[in-house]
Amino acid sequence: MSIVVKKWNELAEVKAELAARDWFFATSGNLSIKVTDDPLTFLVTASGKDKRKQTDEDFLLVDAAGRPAEKTHLKPSAETLLHVEIYNRTNAGCVLHVHTVDNNIISDVYAANGEAVFSGQEIIKAFGIWEENAEVRIPIIYNYADIPTLAQQFSTYIHGDAGAVLIHNHGITVWGRTAFEAKKHLEAWEFLFRWQVKRLLLQRAGLPVG
Ligand SMILES: CSC[C@@H](O)[C@@H](O)C(=O)COP(=O)(O)O
Ligand SMILES: [Zn+2]
Structure with a gap:
C-alpha cells in the first residue's frame, strides 16, 4: 500500500x-494528515463538502504552500x-478543525480574556499532564474573514508539535504528532468545553458546583 493510501485511510477513519x-x-x-516531510505534502479535506459523507473525493494532496500537488478539480x-502554518512550524502529523456549539460558546464567554483556562479535571491527563490540579489554557483569537490574516494571527500560537487554538465564534483547531494524538486532544478539549458550559448553567441556577 502506498504512503498516500495509508494516510488517506488513516484520515478517513x-x-x-x-x-x-x-x-x-x-x-x-x-x-489534514501529513504524508511526506521532504518535500512537505499533506492530505487535506476538499472544500465545501459534507464531511459526514465518505467518498473518493474527500481529500486532496497539497504542497507546503497548500496548493494542489497533483492535477485535480478539487479545491x-x-x-x-492554517494547516500550512502548523506543518511548516512543527513536527505535527495531523490537524483537526471542528465547529461545535460548546467550543463556540466557550470561545465567546472567554473572548475578552484571550484564553480559556481549565483545571481540576482528570481528563487533563489526556494532554500528557500528570500533576494534581493541573491547569490547561487554550488561546482564543479573533475570527478574521481574511484567511491569510487569520493564519498569521493563528501562527503566533503555534508553539509545539501538539497544540490547540479557539477561533472566536468559529471553532477549534487542534494538532498532534499523530492522528491518534490530535483526536485524543480534540476529544479532551471538547469534554472540557461541554463540562464548563454545563457548570456555568448550573452555577447560574444556583446549584452548588465547584
Ligand atoms: C460552513 S463552515 C465555514 C467554512 O468557512 C469553514 O469555517 C469550515 O470549517 C469549512 O470550510 P472548508 O472550506 O470546507 O474546509
Ligand atoms: Zn471552520
Missing part, C-alpha cells in the same frame, strides 16, 4: 469517528493556510 460524534455541522470542519479547504 478519523473523519468517520468525528462524523459519528456529529461534529461536522453544515459542511463545517476540515482535517483544498478554505482554511488550508
Whole structure:
C-alpha cells in the first residue's frame, strides 16, 4: 500500500469517528494528515463538502504552500493556510478543525480574556499532564474573514508539535504528532468545553458546583 493510501485511510477513519460524534455541522470542519516531510505534502479535506459523507473525493494532496500537488478539480479547504502554518512550524502529523456549539460558546464567554483556562479535571491527563490540579489554557483569537490574516494571527500560537487554538465564534483547531494524538486532544478539549458550559448553567441556577 502506498504512503498516500495509508494516510488517506488513516484520515478517513478519523473523519468517520468525528462524523459519528456529529461534529461536522453544515459542511463545517476540515482535517489534514501529513504524508511526506521532504518535500512537505499533506492530505487535506476538499472544500465545501459534507464531511459526514465518505467518498473518493474527500481529500486532496497539497504542497507546503497548500496548493494542489497533483492535477485535480478539487479545491483544498478554505482554511488550508492554517494547516500550512502548523506543518511548516512543527513536527505535527495531523490537524483537526471542528465547529461545535460548546467550543463556540466557550470561545465567546472567554473572548475578552484571550484564553480559556481549565483545571481540576482528570481528563487533563489526556494532554500528557500528570500533576494534581493541573491547569490547561487554550488561546482564543479573533475570527478574521481574511484567511491569510487569520493564519498569521493563528501562527503566533503555534508553539509545539501538539497544540490547540479557539477561533472566536468559529471553532477549534487542534494538532498532534499523530492522528491518534490530535483526536485524543480534540476529544479532551471538547469534554472540557461541554463540562464548563454545563457548570456555568448550573452555577447560574444556583446549584452548588465547584
Ligand atoms: C460552513 S463552515 C465555514 C467554512 O468557512 C469553514 O469555517 C469550515 O470549517 C469549512 O470550510 P472548508 O472550506 O470546507 O474546509
Ligand atoms: Zn471552520
